[in-house]
Amino acid sequence: MDHAKTLPAAYSKAIAQSDKLSNVCYDIRGPVLEEAKRLEEEGHQILKLNIGNP
Structure with missing residues (x-):
C-alpha cells in the first residue's frame, strides 16, 4: 500500500529566508x-x- 502523497503546486513554493537569519x-x-x-x-x-547530518 502506497501512502505517499503529492502536494499541490501551491505548497511547493520555496520560502525566502528572512534577513534576520543572516x-x-x-x-x-x-x-x-x-x-x-x-x-x-x-x-x-x-x-x-545538534541538528543536521549525523
Missing part, C-alpha cells in the same frame, strides 16, 4: 563546544542536540 549559525563550536568537551571529560553526561 547571522544565525547552527554549528556547535567555539567556547560552547570546548566547555561541553571539558564537562564530558569530568564525567558529566552531555545531551547533544
Whole structure:
C-alpha cells in the first residue's frame, strides 16, 4: 500500500529566508563546544542536540 502523497503546486513554493537569519549559525563550536568537551571529560553526561547530518 502506497501512502505517499503529492502536494499541490501551491505548497511547493520555496520560502525566502528572512534577513534576520543572516547571522544565525547552527554549528556547535567555539567556547560552547570546548566547555561541553571539558564537562564530558569530568564525567558529566552531555545531551547533544545538534541538528543536521549525523
